[in-house]
Amino acid sequence: MAIFLDTGNISEIKKYHRMGILRGVTTNPTILLNEGVIGGMKGVKTRTIEIAKLIDPYPLSVEVTTNDKGKMLSQALDIAGWARNIVVKITIHGPKGELDNLEVVHELETHHDIRINVTAMMSAQQCFLAAMAGASYVSLLGGRVNNMGYNVVGEIKILRQLLDEHKLKAQIILASTREVLNVLEWLQAGAHIVTVVPKFLEGMIVHPYSKETVQMFLDDAQKSELGQTRASETKVVLAEKNSVKETTFVSGRKAK
Numbered sequence: 001m002a003i004f005l006d007t008g009n010i011s012e013i014k015k016y017h018r019m020g021i022l023r024g025v026t027t028n029p030t031i032l033l034n035e036g037v038i039g040g041m042k043g044v045k046t047r048t049i050e051i052a053k054l055i056d057p058y059p060l061s062v063e064v065t066t067n068d069k070g071k072m073l074s075q076a077l078d079i080a081g082w083a084r085n086i087v088v089k090i091t092i093h094g095p096k097g098e099l100d101n102l103e104v105v106h107e108l109e110t111h112h113d114i115r116i117n118v119t120a121m122m123s124a125q126q127c128f129l130a131a132m133a134g135a136s137y138v139s140l141l142g143g144r145v146n147n148m149g150y151n152v153v154g155e156i157k158i159l160r161q162l163l164d165e166h167k168l169k170a171q172i173i174l175a176s177t178r179e180v181l182n183v184l185e186w187l188q189a190g191a192h193i194v195t196v197v198p199k200f201l202e203g204m205i206v207h208p209y210s211k212e213t214v215q216m217f218l219d220d221a222q223k224s225e226l227g228q229t230r231a232s233e234t235k236v237v238l239a240e241k242n243s244v245k246e247t248t249f250v251s252g253r254k255a256k
């Protein structure tokens with residue numbers, strides 16, 4: 001059971017990685033473009049190497065940017081060579097339903113020993129076949145499934161049961177988080193990993209009542225400090241007033 005971060009933002013990755021929360025990062029061309037990564041594969045390579053180094057040995061998923069069979073294969077081989085912890089992302093099929101992709105996945109996993117994350121999937125049946133093809137990770141886009149009007153939790157349960165029953169190595173990644181609640185709900189349903197948008201991780205940690213409680217602790221700690229100062233001042237004043245010789249105590253015993 002693990003949390004990945006679904007982002008290409010370096011400072012967000014650093015922030016949550018320092019906390020020890022992350023076990024991986026996932027990206028896609030849209031995420032990288034939104035983070036200002038331009039210049040095609042050259043830009044992707046620079047950002048990828050930076051993130052991969054930051055989170056090593058945890059995995060970083062990086063997607064191919066073509067749906068041509070030969071180019072997918074050569075791009076995947078190239079991307080996998082950028083860092084030792086890279087997982088190559090390949091979509092379940094092409095934009096028109098082209099069926100070359102699982103063949104590429106199978107070849108990369110079995111003949112080239114490259115870890116593949118099959119993505120853009122909306123159902124347990126797609127994920128199951130990607131797992132059969134040999135994928136190390138199968139990405140189910142939970143938020144997009146829910147937006148279509150059915151609950152992805154049912155798909156997660158079916159998929160996890162099938163993967164376990166058939167002893168398939170694929171790990172289920174739930175992506176496309178839409179609210180804080182998705183994270184634990186999807187993990188509890190059987191996802192091995194949920195890849196979370198950074199703002200939802202903050203939402204999981206910060207609670208308004210925790211804020212209020214922490215403020216109470218801090219205020220009372222300060223009051224106690226002020227109280228102590230006042231007490232010792234009073235003691236000195238009283239001692240001077242009554243001309244009483246102060247007795248020094250060391251570790252609770254009277255000093256000679």
Ligand code: G3P
Binds near residue numbers: 026028176177
């Ligand atoms: O990698 C897939 C995931 O990031 C998609 O998320 O928010 O575009 O549905 P979203």
